[in-house]
Amino acid sequence: MIGKHMLMIPGPTPVPERVLLAMAKHPIGHRSPEYSEIQAEVTENLKWLHQTEQDVHILAASGTGAMEAGIINFLSPGDRVLCGCNGKFGDRWAEVCEAYGLSVERITAEWGKPLDTEQFRAKLEADTDKTIKAVILTHSETSTGVLNDLETINKHVKAHGALIIVDAVTSLGAVNLPVDELGLDVVASGSQKGYMLPPGLGLVVVSPKAWTAYETAKLPRYYFDLGKYRKATAKNSSPFTPPVNLVLGLQAALQMMREEGLENIFARHQRLTQATRAAVKALGLATFAPDECASTAVTAVAPTTVEAEQIRSTMKKRFDIALAGGQDHLKGKIFRIGHLGFVGDRDILTGISALEATLIELGGDSAQSGAGVEAAAKALNRH
Numbered sequence: 001m002i003g004k005h006m007l008m009i010p011g012p013t014p015v016p017e018r019v020l021l022a023m024a025k026h027p028i029g030h031r032s033p034e035y036s037e038i039q040a041e042v043t044e045n046l047k048w049l050h051q052t053e054q055d056v057h058i059l060a061a062s063g064t065g066a067m068e069a070g071i072i073n074f075l076s077p078g079d080r081v082l083c084g085c086n087g088k089f090g091d092r093w094a095e096v097c098e099a100y101g102l103s104v105e106r107i108t109a110e111w112g113k114p115l116d117t118e119q120f121r122a123k124l125e126a127d128t129d130k131t132i133k134a135v136i137l138t139h140s141e142t143s144t145g146v147l148n149d150l151e152t153i154n155k156h157v158k159a160h161g162a163l164i165i166v167d168a169v170t171s172l173g174a175v176n177l178p179v180d181e182l183g184l185d186v187v188a189s190g191s192q193k194g195y196m197l198p199p200g201l202g203l204v205v206v207s208p209k210a211w212t213a214y215e216t217a218k219l220p221r222y223y224f225d226l227g228k229y230r231k232a233t234a235k236n237s238s239p240f241t242p243p244v245n246l247v248l249g250l251q252a253a254l255q256m257m258r259e260e261g262l263e264n265i266f267a268r269h270q271r272l273t274q275a276t277r278a279a280v281k282a283l284g285l286a287t288f289a290p291d292e293c294a295s296t297a298v299t300a301v302a303p304t305t306v307e308a309e310q311i312r313s314t315m316k317k318r319f320d321i322a323l324a325g326g327q328d329h330l331k332g333k334i335f336r337i338g339h340l341g342f343v344g345d346r347d348i349l350t351g352i353s354a355l356e357a358t359l360i361e362l363g364g365d366s367a368q369s370g371a372g373v374e375a376a377a378k379a380l381n382r383h
């Protein structure tokens with residue numbers, strides 16, 4: 001059947017019709033009063049989503065651009081930074097820092113395990129001369145489905161005084177992330193994940209403390225100079241031509257989020273995660289990340305008797321459902337189910353029953369007919 005594609009990858013995520021229709025409008029001039037009005041509403045709603053008093057800045061970039069902006073605006077060549085590395089994205093931020101000549105110390109954990117908060121504490125406590133300028137980490141590590149313990153790591157960072165720069169690309173909108181209450185200095189996200197939008201926008205919010213660091217930071221910056229965005233956003237404008245139609249989509253998506261409410265959004269993601277994990281286990285497949293640190297955006301699955309790539313290709317061929325594969329050394333070892341953004345109970349039941357049918361077709365010996373759907377349905381009912 002043609003045209004019934006279903007995205008169950010952790011980005012891009014499904015886009016609601018209301019958002020698609022908003023983006024289908026003819027573009028308007030970005031220096032017009034009409035655009036300013038939209039920008040004002042969007043900024044207000046972004047602040048609500050981030051639970052912050054600070055303006056949230058919109059970049060024409062993917063999530064990586066937002067993170068790069070979050071790093072280069074607040075640091076200087078040779079600055080010592082700690083990077084949490086327990087997956088593809090943590091590694092990426094260490095690479096970005098190295099590309100800009102920062103002095104990077106990686107705090108690593110095995111892929112599939114959370115970062116060890118004690119290692120951060122030890123490094124930060126030992127740094128009595130305060131040479132560590134920033135701690136950089138990925139909240140929800142999309143490559144493995146691990147949610148790192150941001151709160152505890154943040155406490156250690158606060159006791160030290162360094163900046164904390166957070167990749168919240170698959171946690172913002174999926175789990176409670178009160179930016180001001182936690183005192184996070186830089187939080188970056190991207191439109192194609194929790195925002196229910198297509199790819200193309202990077203979003204970044206900056207604390208007053210990070211703006212102070214901005215004044216003396218010496219890394220080169222131009223397009224991603226957040227000072228330019230700060231000035232423009234304050235005037236409901238943008239320093240360069242913004243992706244106008246994506247911003248129209250963002251306006252609609254944020255309206256939908258406000259209608260649903262933050263608590264409901266978080267509860268929905270929690271429910272979908274529990275249903276997915278219960279179903280996967282009932283089907284005799286192993287969840288890659290432990291329950292205690294499960295991301296509410298993506299569940300990584302490590303099948304044993306059937307090959308991950310075979311499952312993915314059968315899901316695609318038979319049901320036109322896209323699942324994500326493993327990255328780097330996890331290629332072929334795991335597959336990943338996205339349940340982030342515009343995803344509801346029905347999507348999980350559909351995805352799980354298709355997975356079950358796939359396992360039956362591929363002859364997974366532990367695939368028990370109906371077990372996955374039953375477990376998912378029960379988990380969905382409990383909430």
Ligand SMILES: *Cc1c(COP(=O)(O)O)cnc(C)c1O
Binds near residue numbers: 138
């Ligand atoms: C998707 C994602 C990003 C951003 O990737 P882009 O391809 O640049 O949008 C960054 N961090 C995490 C954790 C992600 O899931």
